[in-house]
Amino acid sequence: MTPRPEATSTATTLGPDDVRTVGTPVDGHVPDVAPDLAWDDRRLHYDLVAPANRRRFTVIVVGTGLAGAGAAAALGELGYQVECFTLHDAPRRAHSVAAQGGINAARARKVDNDSLHRFVKDTVKGGDFRGREADAFRLAQESVRVIDHMNAIGAPFAREYGGRLATRSFGGVQVSRTYYTRGQTGQQLQVAGADALLRQVARGTVTLHTRQEMLDLVVADGRAQGVVVRDLVTGKVRAVTAHAVILATGGYGNIYDKSTLARNSNATAAWRAHRRGAYFANPAFVQFHPTALPLMSQWQSKTILMSESLRNDGRIWVPLRADDDRAPQDVPEDERDYYLERRYPTFGNLTPRDVASRAARERIDAGYGVGPLKNAVYLDFADAIARLGKDAVVARYSNLFHMYQQATGDDPLSTPMRIAPGAHFAMGGLWSDYDLMTSVPGLFVGGEVGWGYHGANRLGANSLLSACVDGWFTLPYAVPSYLAPLLGTPALAPDHDAVAESLDAVRSRTGRLLSTGGTQGPARFHRRLGEILYRSAGVTRTPEGLAEGIADVRALREEFWQDVRVTGEGDVLNQELERAGRVADYLEMAELLCVDALDRDESCGAHFRADHQTPGGEAQRDDAAWCRVSAWESPAPGATDARFVRHDEPLTFQAVPLQTRNYA
């Protein structure tokens, strides 16, 4: 799937200084206490809104995934007026529904020596020390309530025979802290959350607007005070104002076109907010999932994810000999290279995602890839079947096997699966402080649209958790504290200049897309953008490749605005128009993604720079220079200096001291 990043000598000589300047640092507003006490301390100092006053405040929530549904429902339960938007026809369809593996929680009920602190240690270390330590503590602390709450509102978690919650170990950790419901954890949590949201809709605290896409943010008097949405069915564009805005619009992994994400996942809301002043943190941090399906044909629309729980029993290998064309069963045992077990004897097939993805990419690029396009590695269950019996293996993974068979036509019981790294999870996102507030006051983020917790590499099953914690248990504390001093202030008047300006911006952009009159549909641009990004900002990055990527993205963006063809009209359901708007935003964002990757002159987690590796081929961090978050500001349209501005947030680690990740 991923062409190898070529370090060509013809590349431009673009260096970081040509594409960015360094601005003033940003403050994460982390409470000035030990990180494990930060959340208790902060909650104690938050301002409150009395119950009778809550209905005087309107809060906009964009997105109904785990984070959005949770935030909207929780604020509705508390008595705030909530205006909730989703581009889907029903809240349950949000992308969270697709998560399979499970949700972590630091409940530490067993005697496998798990604890809240160990959860934090795994999270911070897994993220290669590029996330905020205090945020990880909050995540751990609230995780207990998340499981209780989701269970109470109807998520049927897997149970032991004795009736207690079952857990499994997942995603490169050595304890058992992942709660799950078969391979449908995301679905069950999402449906429970969406139904809790509908309960508030029935109560009248939440007004739900389906099939409406947020296309701009309204910023007035320096505060986020509304959004501009387009009704996807009638094309009507309108503004809605409120006292605060929460974005819970998911991650941007789809920028790579072929990804494990749902096709409608996008970066538009986040990117439009960024263009209105919200800093974008670490856009280069994108996790490539090691167990995605490889590309098999030209029209394949995504790289479906096979849950990595498969790595608990599946063994990963490629033939010892390059360009080996034999069928897997014809390759004898001693001519197979179980490269993860060879390189990482302690963790073996369960090494963290970035390590597993990189190792696979390395083997594929070196010519050992398998399958018709030689772009995959094998995930083999033969040993597990011999050890546990076919029935036991089928019982563990039947739905995943079924899914694989549906997608490929192959039976994983008789022939090994083919897997490859695919763009998956966005660790970067809108920068926010400890209170989940962005650099635009009044604009909050929750879930994957934000940047918190995961650093440069997310541990499996921590993302559903972060979306739930943000939505149900952080925003309902932080947002009221922001609102309290605004009591008595009405929501922004609909005829305010800032509203008119945002409305105009959306209308003219939509009009421009519809009237460009070119020859290529937006889907083709998206495909080409994906190819550029896999090549230049994929699993392995080089300065030359990234410089080339920046140039390619700029050229493609120019071509887009000259040659895009958006058929149809603006006053009916027009999926081409929706697509075009999202691709246009990706084309802007892709440049920043490459700039961030070029600028961050180190390897960390999923951001692997070939020019920064240990002699053993592992990621070489540079803590002295880069133990910080890059929070980006884009140049204003028409600015004389067209460079991006990097604002740094330095990171400190107290509870989990900086150390080299080592999975050997």
Add this chain to the structure above:
Amino acid sequence: MKLTLEVWRQRDAVSPGAFETYEVTDATPEMTLLELLDRLNDQLVVEGREPVAFESDCREGICGCCGMDVDGRPHGPQANTPSCEQHVRSFQDGDRVVLEPLRSAAFPVVRDLVVDRSALDRVIQAGGHVAVDAGTAPDADATTVGYLTAEEALDFAACIGCGACVAACPNGSAMLFTGARITHLAKLPQTRAERGTRARSMVAQMEHDFGPCSTYGECAIVCPAGIPLSAIAAVGKERMRAFLRNRAD
């Protein structure tokens, strides 16, 4: 492979619709039905014509967005499989395939193959939820749930809300969908406080928007989540139980 597609085209809810015929000459067996439409749409855009509107999102059988009638059958030829996991390998070279929106009075057409399934959410809104506010839940281990009970609840909780059952039903009933939800929640001890009210209000809303069930069983054949017909029997049982007990739980 060459396939001839007869596709329902309809500009919006109020315009009349009609079939249009298209040809895709380079279809391949491993393509999904939706990728086949992507291919067709690419071709239509090149020709300067408007692509076919259809819904999809996850493309892996879990979000419930996709769904269309294929040769008169919701989702397509392969039983218990969503449209996004139907493959061109189910068709023969030279076949003519008819693609229509999910047909049901309760699902008005929005455009082409896209329908409005919000009637399903009205059933959930009527009572398919649990009245527990954030932060007030007891320890999840305080109530034990037997392994098998959890598994049974899951069998019903698997519904992806696609609406194919409604489109397959000669009466346009949403019994399988409603039954799946009622049964899932009724099986779990922690959600039982509103079991009676829930059954009453969900069934009332369902009867308001959809047709009655006369147990044709067509629904279970197309259901991509494999919801068993026993979900339907459970609706009657839960309703009767609620009636006899005349209490909230």
